[in-house]
Every structure is written in C-alpha cells, then in structure tokens.
Amino acid sequence: MTSPAIHPCFLGPYGENDAVLEKLVVEFLRDHVYWRRNFHPEDPPAIPTTAAGEPGFRDFEARMRRELHSLSAALKRSVPFHSPRYIGHMASDLLLPGLAAQYLTLPYNPNNVSSDAAPVTVDLEIKVGLQLARMFGYADDPSRPDCAFGHLTSGGTLANFQALRLALALKAFPVALRAVMPPKLVDLPEDDRAAFNCTPSAAIALLSAWEAWLASCKPVERRLWRARLTSQRLETLGLVEFLARHPSLGSPRVFAPVTAHYSWSKGMKSTGLGRAQLELVPEQGMRMDMDALEDRLQRCLQLHQPVLAVVGVMGSTEFGTVDPIDALVDARERWAARGLGFGVHVDAAWGGYLATLFREPDGRLRALADMREEFRDFPAPEVHAAVAALGRTDSITVDPHKLGYIPYGAGAFVCRDQRAMALLAEDADYVFNTSTEDDYFQRFRQLGRYIPEGSKPGAAAAAVYVTHRVLPLDHENFGALPRESILATEAFRTAATRFAARVEGSLYCRIPFEPDSNLVCLALNPVGNRDVATMNRFVRALHEELSHDPRQPLQAREFFGAMTTLRPEILGETDTARVLASLGLDPKTLDAGGEDDDRLVILRHTLMNPFLIDNGNGISYLELYFDYLERRATALVAATAAAA
Ligand SMILES: *Cc1c(COP(=O)(O)O)cnc(C)c1O
Numbered sequence: 269m270t271s272p273a274i275h276p277c278f279l280g281p282y283g284e285n286d287a288v289l290e291k292l293v294v295e296f297l298r299d300h301v302y303w304r305r306n307f308h309p310e311d312p313p314a315i316p317t318t319a320a321g322e323p324g325f326r327d328f329e330a331r332m333r334r335e336l337h338s339l340s341a342a343l344k345r346s347v348p349f350h351s352p353r354y355i356g357h358m359a360s361d362l363l364l365p366g367l368a369a370q371y372l373t374l375p376y377n378p379n380n381v382s383s384d385a386a387p388v389t390v391d392l393e394i395k396v397g398l399q400l401a402r403m404f405g406y407a408d409d410p411s412r413p414d415c416a417f418g419h420l421t422s423g424g425t426l427a428n429f430q431a432l433r434l435a436l437a438l439k440a441f442p443v444a445l446r447a448v449m450p451p452k453l454v455d456l457p458e459d460d461r462a463a464f465n466c467t468p469s470a471a472i473a474l475l476s477a478w479e480a481w482l483a484s485c486k487p488v489e490r491r492l493w494r495a496r497l498t499s500q501r502l503e504t505l506g507l508v509e510f511l512a513r514h515p516s517l518g519s520p521r522v523f524a525p526v527t528a529h530y531s532w533s534k535g536m537k538s539t540g541l542g543r544a545q546l547e548l549v550p551e552q553g554m555r556m557d558m559d560a561l562e563d564r565l566q567r568c569l570q571l572h573q574p575v576l577a578v579v580g581v582m583g584s585t586e587f588g589t590v591d592p593i594d595a596l597v598d599a600r601e602r603w604a605a606r607g608l609g610f611g612v613h614v615d616a617a618w619g620g621y622l623a624t625l626f627r628e629p630d631g632r633l634r635a636l637a638d639m640r641e642e643f644r645d646f647p648a649p650e651v652h653a654a655v656a657a658l659g660r661t662d663s664i665t666v667d668p669h670k671l672g673y674i675p676y677g678a679g680a681f682v683c684r685d686q687r688a689m690a691l692l693a694e695d696a697d698y699v700f701n702t703s704t705e706d707d708y709f710q711r712f713r714q715l716g717r718y719i720p721e722g723s724k725p726g727a728a729a730a731a732v733y734v735t736h737r738v739l740p741l742d743h744e745n746f747g748a749l750p751r752e753s754i755l756a757t758e759a760f761r762t763a764a765t766r767f768a769a770r771v772e773g774s775l776y777c778r779i780p781f782e783p784d785s786n787l788v789c790l791a792l793n794p795v796g797n798r799d800v801a802t803m804n805r806f807v808r809a810l811h812e813e814l815s816h817d818p819r820q821p822l823q824a825r826e827f828f829g830a831m832t833t834l835r836p837e838i839l840g841e842t843d844t845a846r847v848l849a850s851l852g853l854d855p856k857t858l859d860a861g862g863e864d865d866d867r868l869v870i871l872r873h874t875l876m877n878p879f880l881i882d883n884g885n886g887i888s889y890l891e892l893y894f895d896y897l898e899r900r901a902t903a904l905v906a907a908t909a910a911a912a
Contacts, residue, residue: 413476431665666680
C-alpha cells in the first residue's frame with residue numbers, strides 16, 4: 269500500500285487532489301490582484317472599464333482563446349508522466365507545494381539575477397543551496413567561513429558545467445598567485461607544477477590567505493595587487509595563453525566513469541578544455557573500477573599530466589548505479605600527498621535526493637542497520653559508504669526537477685566551501701572574509717555575478733524552497749518519496765522473478781545487474797536464440813510498443829517504458845560473460861562485426877511514480893506491467909517463430 273504520507277503530496281494520477289490545487293491557484297491569483305490594486309490605489313485604472321466592449325479587444329480575446337484551445341488540445345498528446353503506467357524516463361508527477369509555489373510566484377515575475385530584481389526569491393535560492401548542502405552533509409551554517417554554497421541552474425547540465433568552471437578556477441589560481449608573488453604571503457607552492465597540483469582545499473586556503481593579506485593593504489595598493497593578479501589569471505588570459513606562459517603544466521584532464529552523462533562531453537567542449545581531455549574510466553560490477561582509475565592517475569603522475577577533477581556518479585542516468593564516492597575522496601587525499609592534486613565532483617543529478625533517506629531530521633547520517641529494516645536489501649553497504657562520503661567531496665550536482673518532483677528548469681550546483689566562489693565572481697569580490705550570516709546573504713544576493721546564467725526565474729527557486737520547507741530533506745519527511753520508489757523497485761524485482769518463472773519455456777528474462785537505486789533494467793531473449801543482433805531486434809520491437817507515438821491516441825498505449833544498451837566496457841568482462849550466458853547468447857555473436865551487435869539492447873524502467881505498488885484499490889501497476897509484457901513478448905516470440 270502507498271504510504272498515507274504520500275496522499276496529499278501530488279495532484280494525483282486521476283487528479284484526485286484537484287480541489288486543493290484549484291483553491292490555491294484561485295486564492296493566490298486573487299491575492300496577487302489585491303497586491304496590484306493596493307500599490308497606489310489612488311491611480312485611476314489604465315485600461316478603461318469600457319475596453320472589454322471595444323472590437324479590437326474582443327478580437328484579441330477571440331484569437332487568444334482560439335490559440336489557447338488549440339495549444340490545450342495539442343498538449344493532450346503529451347507524455348503522461350503523472351501516470352503509474354509511465355515507467356520510462358526520469359519524470360513523474362509534480363509535488364503540489366512546488367507546483368503551487370510556481371503558480372503563485374509567476375505573476376510577480378522575480379528575476380533571480382540579483383536581489384534588486386528579486387528581493388524575496390534570491391534569498392530563497394540561497395536558502396535552497398543551504399538545504400541541499402545539509403542533505404549532503406556539507407556545512408550549512410552561513411556564519412561559518414567554510415559554509416557551503418549552492419544555487420539553482422536550468423538543469424544538471426549547467427550545474428556540471430559550473431563544476432568544471434569552479435574546478436578550473438581553483439586549479440589555476442595558485443599559479444596566478446605565484447606569478448605575482450605578493451610579499452609576505454607565506455606557503456606559496458614552490459613552482460608552477462606544485463601550484464597547479466594543489467587540491468581544491470589547498471587552493472581555497474591560499475585564496476583566503478591572499479584575501480586576508482589584501483585586506484591589510486591600503487586601498488590604493490589593494491587595487492593594484494588585485495589588478496596584477498587578475499592579469500595573470502586563467503580566466504583573463506584564456507587556456508591557450510595561460511598554458512603558453514606556464515609551459516611545464518599541460519592541459520588538465522578529467523576522469524569520469526563510462527556511465528557518465530553526455531553533459532560532461534558538452535562541458536569539456538564549452539569550457540575549452542576539449543573533449544579529448546575527458547577520459548572515461550571503465551566500470552567493474554557497475555561501479556567505477558578503482559584499479560583502472562589508479563592506473564590512470566599513476567600514468568598522469570609519471571607524465572606530469574595534471575588532473576582537474578575526478579567525477580563520481582550518484583545514480584547513473586542509464587542504470588541508477590552509484591560510484592564509490594568514499595574511495596574517490598580517499599584517492600584524492602592519497603594522490604595529493606604524492607603531488608597530484610585534483611577535485612572530486614559528484615554528479616548526483618539523478619540520485620541526489622536519495623540522500624534524504626540517509627539523513628536524520630537532526631542532520632546526522634542514518635545507520636545502515638536502521639535503513640535495512642525498511643527495505644529488503646537497500647542500501648548496499650557500498651552505497652551507504654558512498655553517501656556517507658558526500659560531505660567530503662568538493663562539489664555536487666543535483667536536479668530538483670528529477671527526483672525532487674519539481675517542474676523543469678530546476679537543477680542545482682552545490683560547492684562545499686563558499687569561499688571558492690570568489691574565483692567565479694564576474695568582477696572583484698569585495699565581501700571577503702565572510703564572517704556572519706548577514707555577509708553571506710549580502711554577498712550571494714548578487715547571484716548573477718557567480719552563476720553561468722544572467723536572468724533566471726525566481727519562481728523556480730520559490731518552488732524548490734517551499735517544497736523543502738513542507739517536506740524537509742530527511743528520511744522522516746521528503747524521504748517518504750524515495751522510500752516509496754525503492755520499495756517499488758524491490759516489488760518490481762520480485763514481480764520480475766515471478767514473470768521469468770512463468771515464461772521460462774519461451775523467454776529468458778534477466779535483471780542483468782542488481783540495481784543500486786530505483787532504475788531497473790530487464791534483458792529479454794527468446795529461448796533458442798543465440799544471436800545478439802536478433803535479441804536486440806526483439807527488444808527494440810518490444811520497446812516500440814512502450815514508446816510514445818504522437819500519431820496514435822494516448823490510450824492505445826498500455827504502458828510507457830524506456831530502453832538502453834549494455835556495452836561490454838560498462839559491464840566489465842566478467843559480468844558481460846555472465847549476462848550473455850544467463851540469456852543463452854553465444855559470446856561470439858557479440859561484436860561480430862555486424863549491424864547493432866556491439867551491445868545488448870535492454871528495457872529500462874524508472875520507478876519514481878509514487879503510486880506503483882498498490883494505489884489503495886488493490887491494483888499493482890507492476891503486476892499489470894508484467895501481465896502486459898507477457899502478452900506482448902509471447903505474441904512477438906510467436907510472430908518471430910512464424911516468420912522464421
Ligand atoms: C539528467 C542528468 C544530467 C543532466 O541534467 P539535465 O537536468 O538534463 O540538464 C547530468 N547527469 C546525470 C547523472 C543525469 O542523470
């Protein structure tokens with residue numbers, strides 16, 4: 269049964285909570301109109317009361333209605349994300365608090381570029397950053413100098429871009445500092461290479477020392493030194509000129525797992541670092557292969573190849589798997605001691621909100637044993653260790669518009685130590701040595717100076733903030749949502765096992781690897797088929813019927829699912845052999861040089877709808893799905909056999 273805690277949270281698959289939302293929308297629209305009227309009520313109305321009778325007015329209204337009706341009709345062809353019959357991509361119903369806050373805020377149209385344009389919602393955005401920081405185990409007390417800072421972006425792609433920008437700024441700053449050699453600033457790295465190999469923490473320490481030293485200078489000198497430093501910074505010179513001036517350095521490399529989202533490729537291109545400097549590390553058991561990473565780091569050390577960052581993924585886009593974040597931060601410390609400094613960024617665009625399950629209301633991490641009482645086998649000890657290490661990473665990407673159930677246009681970037689943000693400031697950051705909560709808010713209210721965007725919607729910040737207030741980011745509150753999602757995953761696996769037994773004579777059905785979170789893949793192959801390409805055709809045909817077809821009425825589809833592919837470099841050698849054998853496939857047909865045979869096509873299910881298991885009517889959509897799959901797969905096997 270779906271937990272009663274979920275019942276008031278969403279509009280609902282059937283629009284069950286429509287009265288609540290309608291009441292809120294009308295109430296706050298009226299409220300907004302009163303606000304307009306009460307701003308100088310002595311001003312006479314600008315639009316005459318007779319305007320509605322003018323022919324142009326009526327024409328305009330008719331045109332507007334016509335267009336809106338046709339838009340509304342067209343939108344009926346949308347993908348039904350809200351339905352428990354939708355288990356495809358990373359989308360589901362929207363949380364009512366977020367949706368209502370978004371509606372409420374829209375007509376005020378705040379622009380979160382700065383507090384001048386958004387006196388209310390900029391503060392909410394800064395607070396959202398602190399809420400997310402707390403969820404991850406970063407310091408969230410703004411009176412601490414090393415408090416975290418986070419802001420919203422249009423999505424995870426831009427948050428990852430921001431991570432690259434900040435990592436690069438931190439890497440290059442010590443080199444610029446050495447180039448200007450401020451007197452009496454102790455502990456400068458001994459040469460360019462040492463400077464370029466500081467960890468982010470060491471670079472932040474240098475930055476703080478520099479700011480403190482500047483503060484002690486007379487204003488004229490301070491301006492002079494600031495200008496000198498600026499002229500040496502990578503952001504001023506550009507990567508080409510900067511590296512030309514420091515020939516011992518070389519272009520910095522980024523390591524990410526083979527499961528990394530393609531936004532990393534985009535980020536490397538748009539920062540000018542270059543796609544070739546992004547090196548994908550193989551996986552072992554669906555987690556980043558630490559031995560493979562160590563080999564690569566060793567090679568970098570030998571070749572004096574600098575490393576900008578190692579990216580760990582918490583909830584890979586295709587498989588929901590979690591990299592060993594704990595091992596990555598340990599590796600950062602070990603390699604820094606050997607002279608190879610780099611940052612650790614976590615791409616938790618998908619899985620970030622799962623962290624709520626690991627958090628007590630007082631902010632402490634939950635014990636693994638306590639969590640295990642709620643689930644059959646979530647979280648794996650490796651996943652618990654990975655989440656426990658989030659607080660030691662340098663920065664994190666998370667998407668409120670994915671597992672946060674917030675409308676689109678809400679990604680987030682969070683960095684562990686706000687002092688680093690000075691390096692991204694578009695002009696000189698005059699509020700250094702932040703020491704009070706007031707300073708913190710004062711500084712970041714000029715948000716546009718630090719973020720990749722300029723103008724951006726305050727309504728998105730309001731939606732995320734209100735949601736986090738109604739459902740605080742711990743296991744007792746927001747955690748109810750991912751809990752439902754993980755329970756659905758466990759129920760899905762049980763149903764899959766029963767399904768596999770039912771169809772045993774005609775079809776192999778396998779879960780190719782144990783899921784770390786709430787994405788589950790299914791590999792299906794007709795018994796008797798040994799050929800990879802043939803299996804791929806079979807699964808593609810099944811997927812076709814699970815996909816949105818704009819030429820057909822929505823109701824013609826029973827379920828919506830997604831598809832992905834398993835490549836040997838993602839599974840690793842051992843697992844690839846195991847999966848092929850479990851499906852009765854001949855390994856020689858994998859990558860045999862034909863069309864579509866270098867990977868396995870599999871079905872992929874995102875189980876984030878909160879009403880999958882039993883919506884109170886005794887209906888399990890997961891059972892319904894497997895009944896459907898049985899019908900379709902059996903028909904398809906028969907059709908294939910008849911054709912052969
Ligand atoms: C979705 C996703 C992204 C990109 O986020 P957008 O919000 O689509 O820009 C990046 N990384 C991972 C792991 C993701 O799942």
